[in-house]
Amino acid sequence: MPARSTRHVTILEVAREARASKTSVSRYFGDERERLSRELQGRIASAAKRLGYRPNQMARSLKGGHSRLIGMLVADIRNPFSVAVMHGVEQACRASGYSLLACNTDNDPAQESAHLSVLASYRVEGLVINATGSPHGALQAVIDRGTPLVLLDREVDRVDADVVGLDNPRAIDMALEHLAERGYRELLYITEPPEEASSRQRRMARFQTRLDDFGLTGESLCLPLTGGTGIPHDAIAAFLNRPGAAPKALLCANGKITLAVTRTLQALGVRLGETGLMGIDELDWCELVAPGITTLAQPTEAIGRAAVECLMQRRETQRHPSPPRHIHYQPVLIPRGSTQR
Known part of the structure; x- marks a missing residue:
């Protein structure tokens, strides 16, 4: 059973418990786990479980630039459409090895701007935007920084991005x-x-x-x-x-x-x-x-999943970008x- 503690267990403690180097533990919880032997991976996993260690995802993203986070801005979380699409987005993120960080703007442009800044501080690797108003300046700045984004349901003038929604x-x-x-x-x-x-x-x-x-x-x-x-x-x-x-x-x-x-x-x-x-x-x-x-x-589930698929494709083709796509689903x-x- 993991140890119960009110403090955070450090990576150095896991290394000592596993009789491994700090570098090996860092590799295990990072993107280089395959470089470790199966026996060493097992020791690190057991030590982390005994100590109740949880890796600091923010620290990892600041160090390596890969947060494994997708950000989502929702104009109105009270709208059943938003909740249903968010479920599709979350399911697709999980299937691709990402976690979803969602923010509700409450149809307030000021909140939208604030949430965009927060998501940027978390170094999200993509954004799904259900826009409030016309935040073209802020969204274009996101694109210029190299963060792919997809517009959900609502287009924004002067923003060249994929759009996914209803016909x-x-x-x-x-x-x-x-x-x-x-x-x-x-x-x-x-x-x-x-x-x-x-x-x-x-x-x-x-x-x-x-x-x-x-x-x-x-x-x-x-x-x-x-x-x-x-x-x-x-x-x-x-x-x-x-x-x-x-x-x-x-x-x-x-x-x-x-x-x-x-x-x-x-x-x-x-x-x-x-x-x-x-x-x-x-x-x-x-x-x-x-x-x-x-x-x-x-088809809210399909719309949400398509938005994430567009993000993943944009991430893979950033060096050779293609024109924005408009994907419109038919109602039933x-x-x-x-x-x-």
Whole structure:
């Protein structure tokens, strides 16, 4: 059993316990373990276990320049999409022998800048960025220092980097097509401020330009960045109570908004299906709210893994860089009773 102690065991103590040199112990916990005999590796491993030794990863990175850390900036950790993608990123990092260091910016550019500085101090070997605003200067500086980065879901102007995310125009097309086929004619699209993220901008623009193509009319409702809680009941009630016989539906831009709108419709006594409800992002509870909420599911696991794969490829080809790639995944339609008239 490892020794219980309140102090940190040193590498010199492990060397003495293992009857080995300090250099050999350093090689064992570094990148040169194969240079040691199996017998010596066994002695060092046993000594480290008995003493409860844990290598100082920060010290190793400062000495050798290899932290084995991947940094990730998330714009809003409360967004279920962020959590789901982060799981895919972490799984891919682990499979490649890296650990993930994640930071939540809370949609605050100042926090984003501070977290970038923190991640740089840890000498991360790559960055996955779900950007807040347009931090092009800070991100370009990261690239110029030789740290590869991948933009997740949101593009940043004047930053030449790989982008991995959803095919947003296709997602809106699929939503409009589905709602039109189900007989809805008047739509309310509910989103957070589009100017804050390129993905929201693309979804909003596509919604506005494709309505006529599907024989629909529609309008948009923009909510503040309050975690999806600031749904104005009056605005939704006004849309639903507007005179006219055309069937109405609400299209939600993400999972947080879908949850908040569902609560609002329940409070207003709205019968789902008679009034359509559809959301981008599949959440566990969507099938549990009668009669079930129709969604467009993002392949979050694949998106997260692809982001890390891009980083690994960039690390291997840094001396011969290729043009940035845009990898867009298709959503999956999950029809349920909320769009069944």
